[in-house]
Amino acid sequence: xxxxxxxxxxxxxxxxxxxxxxxxxxxxxxxxxxxxxxxxxxxxxxxxxxxxxxxxxxxxxxxxxxxxxxxxxxxxxxxxxxxxxxxxxxxxxxxxxxxxxxxxxxxxxxxxxxxxxxxxxxxxxxxxxxxxxxxxxxxxxxxxxxxxxxxxxxxxxxxxxxxxxxxxxxxxxxxxxxxxxxxxxxxxxxxxxxxxxxxxxxxxxxxxxxxxxxxxxxxxxxxxxxxxxxxxxxxxxxxxxxxxxxxxxxxxxxxxxxxxxxxxxxxxxxxxxxxxxxxxxxxxxxxxxxxxxxxxxxxxxxxxxxxxxxxxxxxxxxxxxxxxxxxxxxxxxxxxxxxxxxxxxxxxxxxxxxxxxxxxxxxxxxxxxxxxxxxxxxxxxxxxxxxxxxxxxxxxxxxxxxxxxxxxxxxxxxxxxxxxxxxxxxxxxxxxxxxxxxxxxxxxxxxxxxxxxxxxxxxxxxxxxxxxxxxxxxxxxxxxxxxxxxxxxxxxxxxxxxxxx
Numbered sequence: 001x002x003x004x005x006x007x008x009x010x011x012x013x014x015x016x017x018x019x020x021x022x023x024x025x026x027x028x029x030x031x032x033x034x035x036x037x038x039x040x041x042x043x044x045x046x047x048x049x050x051x052x053x054x055x056x057x058x059x060x061x062x063x064x065x066x067x068x069x070x071x072x073x074x075x076x077x078x079x080x081x082x083x084x085x086x087x088x089x090x091x092x093x094x095x096x097x098x099x100x101x102x103x104x105x106x107x108x109x110x111x112x113x114x115x116x117x118x119x120x121x122x123x124x125x126x127x128x129x130x131x132x133x134x135x136x137x138x139x140x141x142x143x144x145x146x147x148x149x150x151x152x153x154x155x156x157x158x159x160x161x162x163x164x165x166x167x168x169x170x171x172x173x174x175x176x177x178x179x180x181x182x183x184x185x186x187x188x189x190x191x192x193x194x195x196x197x198x199x200x201x202x203x204x205x206x207x208x209x210x211x212x213x214x215x216x217x218x219x220x221x222x223x224x225x226x227x228x229x230x231x232x233x234x235x236x237x238x239x240x241x242x243x244x245x246x247x248x249x250x251x252x253x254x255x256x257x258x259x260x261x262x263x264x265x266x267x268x269x270x271x272x273x274x275x276x277x278x279x280x281x282x283x284x285x286x287x288x289x290x291x292x293x294x295x296x297x298x299x300x301x302x303x304x305x306x307x308x309x310x311x312x313x314x315x316x317x318x319x320x321x322x323x324x325x326x327x328x329x330x331x332x333x334x335x336x337x338x339x340x341x342x343x344x345x346x347x348x349x350x351x352x353x354x355x356x357x358x359x360x361x362x363x364x365x366x367x368x369x370x371x372x373x374x375x376x377x378x379x380x381x382x383x384x385x386x387x388x389x390x391x392x393x394x395x396x397x398x399x400x401x402x403x404x405x406x407x408x409x410x411x412x413x414x415x416x417x418x419x420x421x422x423x424x425x426x427x428x429x430x431x432x433x434x435x436x437x438x439x440x441x442x443x444x445x446x447x448x449x450x451x452x453x454x455x456x457x458x459x460x461x462x463x464x465x466x467x468x469x470x471x472x473x474x475x476x477x478x479x480x481x482x483x484x485x486x487x488x489x490x491x492x493x494x495x496x497x498x499x500x501x
């Protein structure tokens with residue numbers, strides 16, 4: 001008898017991303033190299049494209065790309081700050097889990113609100129959408145998946161439902177960014193308009209896409225609740241129940257005073273993180289409370305020096321500051337709970353170990369952008385758009401701009417990077433077709449947010465799926481209908497907006 005054929009298995013996220021790096025490297029041998037002149041701030045100057053000597057990327061460059069994806073290069077920002085944030089989040093959760101406060105808290109909450117879990121879906125998705133719309137919440141959602149997945153599985157849903165709450169919620173928020181400084185802010189600054197221009201249409205779009213997404217996720221969740229075999233990850237159900245479920249713990253177990261203190265500190269950490277990332281002074285120049293308070297606090301004799309003179313005001317924090325926050329809070333929890341130093345170190349390192357794969361995926365995904373930039377093909381792709389979108393009617397131009405930004409968002413998953421790289425070109429092009437710059441920004445944000453729901457070049461997507469043990473193919477099967485619906489709705493919305501000047 002012949003040998004039994006081996007069943008084909010889907011490659012891991014690392015392999016998929018590495019093959020994409022190889023594909024882009026091959027393209028650097030085919031696509032002509034080019035570059036644009038830039039301002040001192042690094043923004044591209046429209047109409048200045050010129051061909052340059054090709055810079056094809058070879059075997060060494062392919063293997064170097066994930067490394068440079070982590071540490072960065074002269075032309076591509078590294079993911080080290082994001083990856084370190086993910087690792088420290090893992091350490092923080094490791095320390096919290098050591099206290100069992102989260103497990104017991106979730107268990108008692110699940111029992112208390114049994115039968116009402118469905119209400120969590122619209123509430124949480126709306127909160128994540130607000131985070132995405134106001135400050136570009138993305139990588140920060142990684143911290144929530146280890147909490148959401150056990151809760152959703154415990155009440156009869158699956159890991160895809162849990163991932164949807166934070167990933168879809170935050171990314172449709174980014175899709176309809178209202179005052180997101182990393183998308184709306186960078187893009188508006190590039191074409192010299194106020195971030196407030198086009199705010200009302202974007203707010204309407206936010207309500208529209210968030211509502212559609214909530215309905216989509218709730219429909220799927222209902223289907224899974226009634227028949228678990230309908231889940232796209234049904235074959236993992238038993239493993240997920242063992243790994244994530246709270247079933248092995250006594251439901252309703254009373255929390256100790258120390259555990260309650262840990263939960264309060266846990267919640268406070270996330271409140272401070274969210275508050276620190278919202279650009280308050282950008283929303284309103286008169287909202288300077290945190291700036292004034294921080295300035296006053298750091299100038300108080302002795303107390304200011306004790307706290308630290310270099311502390312930044314809430315509203316101006318970024319990955320360095322929020323990583324520091326989670327590290328500091330893990331130490332505070334150690335003291336409040338009365339944990340031994342050796343127990344703390346073990347818990348923190350074990351937690352980091354569980355998130356190591358997620359941190360590495362983010363760096364590998366960034367390697368694709370490294371190859372593109374080092375091969376000087378990004379500018380050539382942009383130039384194709386620059387020459388192809390001129391002298392069109394407003395409606396046609398804005399839809400084609402939206403479509404143009406879809407592959408560009410795949411190649412450059414960073415919203416701020418994409419804005420800085422392209423808006424200096426696309427904004428001026430819109431003027432020739434009578435399209436306001438703010439609507440061009442809405443088209444760019446919509447495409448970027450839509451792609452970042454499914455692209456394997458996004459550390460946000462791949463990180464979330466890695467935690468939930470969901471393959472990218474399963475995620476695509478689940479998402480394609482929602483993406484198709486959102487694509488059509490956004491295109492119609494943009495055309496309607498282009499009619500009002």
